[in-house]
Amino acid sequence: MDQLQAMRVFARIVELGSFTRAADDLNLPRATLTHTIKRLEARLGAHLLQRTTRSVSPTRDGETYYGHCVRLLADMDEVEAGFRDAATQPKGRLRVDMPATLARHLIAPALPDFFKRYPQVELELGTSDRYVDLVREGVDCVVRSGELPDSELVARRIASLQQVTMASAGYVRRHGLPTSLADLHQGHLAVNWASPNTRRAVPLEFTVGRVVREVSLPSLVTVNGSDAYAACCEAGLGIAQFPRYRFGDALASGNLVALLTDMPPPPMPLQVAYLRQRQLPLRLRVFIDWVAGLVTTLA
Known part of the structure; x- marks a missing residue:
């Protein structure tokens, strides 16, 4: 596994607090993640993670390295996204969470149109009204009604529902x-x-x-x-x-x-919220625009 991929593995373990959840999220064997972290720690000469029976958290060195990883990976993703977006259709898995009512009565019936437009996007749709930690749970965006207090998220108002x-x-x-x-x-x-x-x-x-x-x-x-x-x-x-x-x-x-x-x-504001990042993945941008166009019929 190359250095860049090792950094992605380490960052995802920190974000999810678990080797098992990170392995599921990355679709890799857990043993591969364990081996990758051992090699990474040996390469850096530093202990990056501390483990208990219930969770995994970064050491002080791990927190410092995680900060560098996030910045470097974001820069790399931005560069690659610029090339991909110009030449390809949006593709990949998209994780979204929204109220069950909205999913059942509006989004799900219209999804055939979305997949007709973007056949290479795979949607993982969660339905809830609870608070969702986008980083820890690996969710790309949430659709929520009302005001969103979390200043760490970017909130785009897409409708005001009567x-x-x-x-x-x-x-x-x-x-x-x-x-x-x-x-x-x-x-x-x-x-x-x-x-x-x-x-x-x-x-x-x-x-x-x-x-x-x-x-x-x-x-x-x-x-x-x-x-x-x-x-x-x-x-x-x-x-x-x-x-x-x-x-x-x-x-x-x-x-x-x-x-x-x-x-x-x-009126009830309806918003899409996502993490602050320099450039949104194309699959996320087209999904947000599609939902915004869909819900304007309800306003």
Whole structure:
């Protein structure tokens, strides 16, 4: 294994904190990684990694060497990407994570078009609402709603989704149809959404004039996943707020009822986030542009 590849192996072990995960990520035998690190340490005359039964972390020398590796590999990738992009189609594996709702209702049905355009790209699609550590988990980008607090990521806003307050028809029959924010406090319930990161329940939001008003209601159930949030609302357990695109058919059929339509929730920003780097791989650039074009139909 050449020196450049050895540096890539070392960097990936540090980033994933595990020989086994790095071997899976690089599609190499674990024994090859062990042998590579031994030869690298012998070449440098330094101990680079310290191992426990649960994890692998860099030594002080390893941290210094890792910093050099990241810079050198980024420079090399930038040079090679410039040549590849000019002469080839995007190709390779792309790891993406996005909410299950978005994947099921919008992205997955349109993927045949993406692969028709870019047949040499292989997509590994994760679906979650949780925080994803892009470096540790080897993910190229995430699609997330709301604001992203992590300043280490580059966030590109690709849409502002119109939202609607709704409840099931059965819930409205039992609890009545609210016509004001004051009515909400007269025996109404919410399906509470808890942030997967903070675990705090998020209040309902209503735009009154130019002011966003927050309303917290009692709840029989609190969830932290979009599928469970939707299922509990459809089951009649309380009021919830969603992007409109997902429930057009249910609203049209009357199974779900839009509430307080003159005071809609503020639009939900939809963003793609990825690590800061000098030049994005072509496969990542075309995927981001494709998703951005797709979701503009929802805004």
